[in-house]
Amino acid sequence: MSDTNVIAQIEQQIAQLQNKAVKKNTGTIRAVADGVATIDGLSDVMYNEMVRFPGGAIGIALNLGETEVGTIVLGDISQLKEGDEVQTTGRLLSVPVGKALLGRVVDALGNPVDGKGPLDARETYPVERIAPGIIARKSVSQALFTGIMAIDSMIPIGRGQRELIIGDRGTGKTAIAIDTIINQAKINKIGLASGDPKFRPVYSIYVAVGQKNSNIVRTISTLEAAGALEYTIIVAAPAADNPANQYIAPYAGAAMGEWFMENDMDALIVYDDLSKHAVAYRQICLILKRPSGREAYPGDVFYLHSRLLERAARLAGKGSLTALPIVETQAGDVSAYIPTNIISITDGQIFLETDLFNQGTRPAVSVGLSVSRVGSAAQIKATKQVGGKLKGELAQFRELAAFAQFGSDLDARTKAQLDRGSRIVELFKQPAAAPIPIEQQVVTLWAMQKGYYDDLELKAVAPAAASLRQFFTARQTALLEEIRIQAKLDDAIEAKLKTATDEWKATQPKAGKPAAAPAA
CATH class of the missing domain: 3.40.50.300 (P-loop containing nucleotide triphosphate hydrolases)
Known part of the structure; x- marks a missing residue:
């Protein structure tokens, strides 16, 4: 390196030198316990301001008292002790x-x-x-x-x-x-x-x-x-x-x-x-x-x-x-x-x-x-179309089930409501970490709305719904895609849904009409 370059670098360093006093706001730790440090002498600290402890630990000023500041310490507190010096940073935690x-x-x-x-x-x-x-x-x-x-x-x-x-x-x-x-x-x-x-x-x-x-x-x-x-x-x-x-x-x-x-x-x-x-x-x-x-x-x-x-x-x-x-x-x-x-x-x-x-x-x-x-x-509109009445039906079911458990004779309409409510409860059972795409939810609920699970035993409802979703995933991907994109059910889609669900139903084992569902 030439002498000229060395002299230029020295001149640049001298020009950057600051020889005036720098103001620092410092205090000392008075007490440390359970992630909280009490500090004396921090006169100009702001609420929620970051303060710096020895060893690089960060604190946040939460209590601004007349004579002391209460701070929470983020990170390892084990190295801090009474008498350590603390500095303000003028910045909020980011x-x-x-x-x-x-x-x-x-x-x-x-x-x-x-x-x-x-x-x-x-x-x-x-x-x-x-x-x-x-x-x-x-x-x-x-x-x-x-x-x-x-x-x-x-x-x-x-x-x-x-x-x-x-x-x-x-x-x-x-x-x-x-x-x-x-x-x-x-x-x-x-x-x-x-x-x-x-x-x-x-x-x-x-x-x-x-x-x-x-x-x-x-x-x-x-x-x-x-x-x-x-x-x-x-x-x-x-x-x-x-x-x-x-x-x-x-x-x-x-x-x-x-x-x-x-x-x-x-x-x-x-x-x-x-x-x-x-x-x-x-x-x-x-x-x-x-x-x-x-x-x-x-x-x-x-x-x-x-x-x-x-x-x-x-x-x-x-x-x-x-x-x-x-x-x-x-x-x-x-x-x-x-x-x-x-x-x-x-x-x-x-x-x-x-x-x-x-x-x-x-x-x-x-x-x-x-x-x-x-x-x-x-x-989406498709979910409203197939699930709009579900919440009311389930609420009615819970109310009726509470009365039915007393063992009184029930009329046919009440038995039908209990039967439907039990099926909806079974339909909504779902294992963890297995979310169902919205288009498959629409298909499952549409089949419930149209009574495709009504002739099944209660315990067979959830497996049947899973089987229906599997059938649509394997054979009706285009229809599922159409439901996902359009987000509503028009007459044409409903007709396709009926055809496909009828095809699925034909593959299922025949079951006789079950007895009325248990009350509870």
Whole structure:
């Protein structure tokens, strides 16, 4: 290298030298416990600002007192001790966003934890953002298919909706959410392969809060086996993590989903579950010595979830973010504090009943307590045509079954209603991780509507419906495609459906008319 080049480089370095004093806002740790650090001397810190601890750990300022600042610590807290120096950063906490996160498992800060190397994310979004206003939103009118027949036909979910999944422990809440994610992946593969320019794929974010690591691994394995992981981001804040990570994880997931929404794409986010999220927040607030209210939850626990769920929307001229929060009840009590809070924030709920689950009805959706406040606006016309009366018929069946179990004599009409209701219940039984495409759901329900299962034994209804779907998949792919594209049943399609279903019926073993179904 010539002397001229060396001199030029030295001059450049001298020109960049800053010899003036740099102002830094620093403080010292006074106490550390359970993911919370109390700091003295941070005079100019902002609410929700990031602060930097020794060793690179990050904290967020939550309590701004006169003499001290209460912060939550994200990451490893074991290295921190009293007297350590803390610095403000002047920035809000942000997480990486974009398609680079698809197929990856990340922690609450967006750091990869799956051993697949670093993320190639080019953008970051702040974890806490103000939800879109009324003017920016568009009404929910596009269906988001779960692949679960009982939900798609009676409690439809639309893109941009917030639908709560609620029920006791072990009733299949997570299974419904995972089925929905798997169904989006199946639809994505078909739609992207078709080359249709109007097709809009749905990308999924699954936020696991306070779960055992073994359960999270099982969920990841299920998604991978179904080929859905490549369209999914997993945000993991397991039970082993400190409460601060569990508190921040849903907001980090929402930020990742907002990137898709604001870049004219559709996303689905599952919060599993918000009961544990509220418990983690309660734990933080008790250590921060915030005043506690009902059940020792802090007074802003409603705002904790409302500011999270309001971020789900369908935006005019952009994409959508659909939220499926999960809440665990104790002994079916939907009137408890956290469940009622979240019911009031969301656009409906899918209630899973322990009794139905124990009777073998899977998914154990309670038709009476479940509701979608978007209603049939989020359904395709074909589903409305074949499933419009189902919810009423099932509700009548439950009511009649309650009376019939007293053993009184029943008239023919009541027996017929009980018989039909029993068949609908059987028809809606569906194994986990096996979502049914919407066109096959339409075929199955059309056959029910036209009485093709009426002469079968009760136990034979579900196998017969599966056989019908298999028959259509093998021999009537063109008709299924026509139903999927047109999304409604006209006279021509109904005629083809009748011909094909008659052909299937001829292949089935003959059965005599069964006796009236049992009451319960």
